[in-house]
Amino acid sequence: MNSIEIKHLSKHYKSGVTALEDITFSVKGGVFGLLGHNGAGKSTLMKAIVTILEQSAGTIHVCGYDTQKEGEQVRSRIGYLPQELAMYPSLSVFDFVNYMAELKGISDKNAVEYALKQVEMLEYSKRKIGQLSGGMKRRVGIAQALVGDPQILIVDEPTAGLDPEERVRFRGVLSRFAKDGKTVLLSTHIVEDVYQICEELAVLRKGHLFYSGTPDALMSHVAGKVKILRLDRDEQLLDLQKESIVLSTTYESNGLIARIMDENIAFPDIPSVSATLEDAYVYCMGGKSHA
Secondary structure (H helix, E strand, O other), X not given: XXXXXXXXXXXXXXXXXXXXXXXXXXEOOEEEEEEOOOOOOHHHHHHHHOOOOOOOEEEEEEOOEEOOOOHHHHHOOEEEEOOOOOXXXXXXXXXXXXXXXXXXXXXXXXXXXXXXXXXXXXXXXXXXXXXXXXXXXXXXHHHHHHOOOOOEXXXXXXXXXXXXHXXXXXXXXXXXHHOXXXXXXXXXXXXXXHHXXXXXXXXXXXXXXXXXXXXXXXHHOOOOOEEEEEEOOHHHHHHHHHXXXXXXXXXXXXXXXXXXXXXXXXXXXXXXXXXXXHHHHHHHHOOOOOO
């Protein structure tokens, strides 16, 4: 059984805005990445999965339970860290996580301690929330999601704004959780996080599913087509954008270096370079569908 099964999911608002349109994919287990720019529909999708938001059409099943018909069963199996989690600066780390646990109907202090231990925050349990760094607050956010031993952990942009060391630590927490046959759904716009820990991923663009599968399969779409060009003037970049998808640009003292997707073989004499997941992701954002 898939941990999460999404079929023909759509979300339309009365204002006429379409947040999601006919989304279908499944999450089997392990760490699954959900990639997309801000506004792509990632947070809307996650809110629908955790039953905060009701979809307009389609179905979502979590561990076999329908989110619209069996919401209580779904919520009991999910730990959720939203993009913005309201915290109380005057509370200690332990008291905050304990408070969040009680909201779930959990009054086991040992469960709170165990959750804090999992995110390496037990030694800071008496420290006030207001005294924590951004990375430590995120770890506390994960701890409150872990209380109750959920089967599925859903986290929305957890590493945004963190320094590299804290991002590595955070990825370790998610990987350890998924090792025990559990599932992590990681929503992010940071490709490196997905590349490091995700076995599979989905890419959303403007509310539509553009890809679902493994990182390697996504990279295969750009393999052999990524090239690096050196340009003398910015005007050349404008011309280049008419012929190819420009993946990235870097300015140097002697000119401009452009990393491009030479899909139409406009530059046959220039050898290709190894493709990255970032290349494939930018290619998707350029409008190429591989779902």
